[in-house]
Amino acid sequence: MSDTPTLVVDGALPFVTVQDLGRPGHRHLGVPAGGAMDRWALQAANILVGNEPGAAALEWAVGGGMVRLAREGTIALTGAGADAELDGAPVRPWEPLHVRAGGTLAIRGLRGAFLYVALAGGIDVPSLMGSRATYLPGGFGGHDGRRLRAGDVLPLGPAASPAPAGFACPPELCRAIAGPGDDAPLRVVRGPQAGLLDATAWQTLLEAPFHVAPAADRTGYRLLGPPLSLTAEAALPSEPGCPGAVQLPPGGQPIVLMADAPTVGGYPKPLVVCAADLGCLAQRRPGDAVRFIEIDVAAAQRAYRRRRVALWTLSQLVAAGRY
Amino acid sequence: MSWPRIAPLGDGAITVALGDAVEPALNARVHRLAAAVRAAALPGVVDVVPAYAAVTVFYEPLHHGHAELAAALAPLAEAAVRDAPAAAPTSDATSGSLHRIPVRYDGPDLAEVARRTGLTPEEVVRRHAERTYAVYLLGFVPGFAYLGDLDASLVLPRRADPRPRVPVGAVAIAGRQTAVYPLPTPGGWHLIGRTDAPLFDAARTPPALLAPGDRVRFVPA
Numbered sequence: 052m053s054d055t056p057t058l059v060v061d062g063a064l065p066f067v068t069v070q071d072l073g074r075p076g077h078r079h080l081g082v083p084a085g086g087a088m089d090r091w092a093l094q095a096a097n098i099l100v101g102n103e104p105g106a107a108a109l110e111w112a113v114g115g116g117m118v119r120l121a122r123e124g125t126i127a128l129t130g131a132g133a134d135a136e137l138d139g140a141p142v143r144p145w146e147p148l149h150v151r152a153g154g155t156l157a158i159r160g161l162r163g164a165f166l167y168v169a170l171a172g173g174i175d176v177p178s179l180m181g182s183r184a185t186y187l188p189g190g191f192g193g194h195d196g197r198r199l200r201a202g203d204v205l206p207l208g209p210a211a212s213p214a215p216a217g218f219a220c221p222p223e224l225c226r227a228i229a230g231p232g233d234d235a236p237l238r239v240v241r242g243p244q245a246g247l248l249d250a251t252a253w254q255t256l257l258e259a260p261f262h263v264a265p266a267a268d269r270t271g272y273r274l275l276g277p278p279l280s281l282t283a284e285a286a287l288p289s290e291p292g293c294p295g296a297v298q299l300p301p302g303g304q305p306i307v308l309m310a311d312a313p314t315v316g317g318y319p320k321p322l323v324v325c326a327a328d329l330g331c332l333a334q335r336r337p338g339d340a341v342r343f344i345e346i347d348v349a350a351a352q353r354a355y356r357r358r359r360v361a362l363w364t365l366s367q368l369v370a371a372g373r374y
Numbered sequence: 375m376s377w378p379r380i381a382p383l384g385d386g387a388i389t390v391a392l393g394d395a396v397e398p399a400l401n402a403r404v405h406r407l408a409a410a411v412r413a414a415a416l417p418g419v420v421d422v423v424p425a426y427a428a429v430t431v432f433y434e435p436l437h438h439g440h441a442e443l444a445a446a447l448a449p450l451a452e453a454a455v456r457d458a459p460a461a462a463p464t465s466d467a468t469s470g471s472l473h474r475i476p477v478r479y480d481g482p483d484l485a486e487v488a489r490r491t492g493l494t495p496e497e498v499v500r501r502h503a504e505r506t507y508a509v510y511l512l513g514f515v516p517g518f519a520y521l522g523d524l525d526a527s528l529v530l531p532r533r534a535d536p537r538p539r540v541p542v543g544a545v546a547i548a549g550r551q552t553a554v555y556p557l558p559t560p561g562g563w564h565l566i567g568r569t570d571a572p573l574f575d576a577a578r579t580p581p582a583l584l585a586p587g588d589r590v591r592f593v594p595a
Contacts, residue, residue: 075420075432079408080582081512081519084421084432179576189516189557191576243381243389288396289513289520291423291430293387315425315513323384326435348440351385355435 056124056210058170060203061155062117069174069193069205070167072105074182078291078314085192085310086184088165088269089330091358092130095228096169098366099127099147099220101213106173107183109199114160118168123152125171125213129229131163131334146219163334164267171210187269188311214369224368227361230331236344237328240351242296244319247281255279256297256321261305261341269311272332274341278303281319289317295324295332307332327354378451380444386435387421388444390451391428396550398523400427401510405470405587407454416446424586425511470509470588473571475554476595477503477545481565483533487547491527499594501525502566507552509588517556517574519584524550536562543568545592552592556582567592 060067070093073086087093087110094104102108109118114133120126128135128144135142136157142148150156158166176183176194185193194205220228231237239257248256261276280303292298296308298318307324308316310333322343324332335341346354379391390407393400401424408424411431418437423430433443479499488495507521514520524547532548537560540546544555546563555561556573569592573583584590 077516077581078421078423078432079512079586080516080580081514082516082581177577180581186516186576188559189574189576196576240382240384243383243391288394288426288428289511290389290391290425290428291383291387293384293430293432295384313514314423315511320383323382325385327385348382348385352435352439355385359436 056120056122056172056207058174058205058207059119059121060116060199060201061119062115062157063201064116064199065113067109067111067116067199068185068187069107069176069199070110070184071107071182073184073310074180074192077180081314082180083186083311083314084294085186086182087167088310088333089130089167091228091230091330091362092165092167093169094362095145095220095365096127096129096167097173098362098369099129099145099214100125100169100171101211101369102169102171102173104362104366106169106208107176108167108169108174111158111161111166111168112164114158117155117157119153119155120150120170121152123154124150124207124210126150126156127169128166129169130165130167131161133161133166134159143219145225147214147216149216164336165333170207171213172208175206175208186311215372218369218372220365220368224361224365228358228365230328230358233335234340235331236342237332238325238346238351238354239297239322239343240325240346240348242320242323243290244287245321247319248279248321249282252279252281253321256305257343257345263335263337263339263341265337267337269309271309271312272307272335274305274307276304279305287317287319289315292316292320293323295326295329296320297322297324309333325351325354327351327358378455380447380451382440383430385440387430387432388440388447389428389430390447392451392455393427396426396510398508401508403454403457404429407450408586410450410454411447414446414450416443425513470585472506472589472591473584474591474593475569475571477567477569477592478595479567481545481567483564484566487528487530487564487566490530493527498528498566501528502547502552503592503594507590509584509586509590510551511586512582512584515557515559516576517582517584519553519590520551521553521590522551524552530564532562533564536560540565541568543570543573545569
């Protein structure tokens with residue numbers, strides 16, 4: 052019997068991939084950074100189990116399925132609310148959970164788009180271009196470049212000290228890390244082609260409620276709402292986009308680029324969702340409302356730094372709890 | 375309109391536009407600017423991404439704010455617009471690697487391309503293979519290099535009926551450009567040949583055969 056701790060997929064998983072913070076540094080070769088859709092939730096889950104914030108974890112996109120730990124260990128759940136059971140008992144998110152050897156985590160349903168399950172030691176699949184993230188469009192990264200399925204066995208790395216039993220992330224700190232709730236407007240900054248919208252279209256974009264369309268996946272979220280027209284025919288030579296960029300195709304229905312979006316594109320980008328709030332957008336599901344509120348770049352960067360401070364605070368609480 | 379234009383792309387990237395055209399001299403300036411930005415080794419910069427007419431610099435906002443990084447990029451951008459030597463640590467515009475890619479010109483669209491251009495298939499192949507192409511940028515999917523410019527006689531709009539799946543290694547043309555498909559993807563370009571050259575391998579370093587600013591010759595095989 053191997054000494055390597057492993058994670059075994061027992062139940063069929065509807066849509067679960069291995070994700071970390073992605074592989075920046077290769078966009079000039081057409082490789083998106085990719086990684087977790089809700090980067091804040093991923094990092095919090097890792098900190099709770101004693102991992103580096105960017106360790107590889109499970110990103111659970113649709114409810115259902117079961118995984119088993121072959122050896123005892125620690126897990127934590129963050130991100131989308133979940134009806135989750137550990138060996139048949141309901142579990143709470145945002146706290147480290149001890150799992151006995153052979154213990155089974157079952158996910159019944161999700162309230163939100165992406166649940167993160169971090170495991171002490173992290174998922175030790177091979178690193179490609181500095182990341183273990185699964186990139187489905189290219190069929191690489193993660194576990195064989197694909198979604199997990201029943202029978203898969205994933206190695207775990209050596210575990211550091213997780214948060215002690217009984218530790219729970221204080222609710223206000225959970226909120227500071229996860230960001231505004233379901234109905235809060237998402238903070239956006241003006242994008243490179245904001246000038247192509249006239250005053251009416253700009254007002255519509257910032258005031259109208261949009262809804263996430265059924266066509267929402269790891270590459271982009273299409274938004275349904277009043278159509279937006281551009282003042283000029285935008286013949287834009289393709290240029291880089293980024294996760295959070297709201298692009299406006301000729302049809303007038305915006306698409307927000309997400310983690311696995313292509314690196315370049317030719318549609319105008321009038322808005323960009325700030326990095327601090329991109330996880331909140333990722334957690335909205337088809338039919339959920341989306342509203343925007345404009346801030347300047349300096350304010351967006353302050354919001355980003357506050358999120359990072361909140362994660363650091365969590366790591367300090369976890370460290371303090373160990374002693 | 376005056377160039378360069380420096381604008382935020384969200385709170386973790388800055389786009390420096392040197393123009394708004396698709397043409398080789400402007401694109402060469404873009405690659406020189408990208409090289410200059412890399413050589414400057416600004417702290418917190420994680421990605422330097424050249425496109426047709428702009429370079430986008432991705433950075434970690436913990437290291438510096440937008441205004442600070444924009445100020446650091448401004449002199450490099452000004453120098454790139456003026457074609458000043460400061461912009462060009464590698465001053466030769468054709469300094470990128472030259473790749474010779476063997477091609478079997480037996481693509482499913484070769485006959486149609488010949489018919490629509492009024493050329494023989496042999497002449498289509500000759501004109502496609504006689505040029506040295508520049509890699510304008512990579513995008514669409516990992517390893518997909520937009521190469522140009524095509525001989526004017528070969529310029530055709532994209533296919534009206536895109537293929538749901540173009541095979542890996544397909545050599546294709548559309549508009550003024552040519553490319554090799556590195557991954558099986560949907561595609562609307564005209565397939566005129568195929569190659570076994572390994573365009574993309576995620577496990578290789580670097581993963582892509584071609585880099586922005588490189589040059590490519592197709593060699594009939």
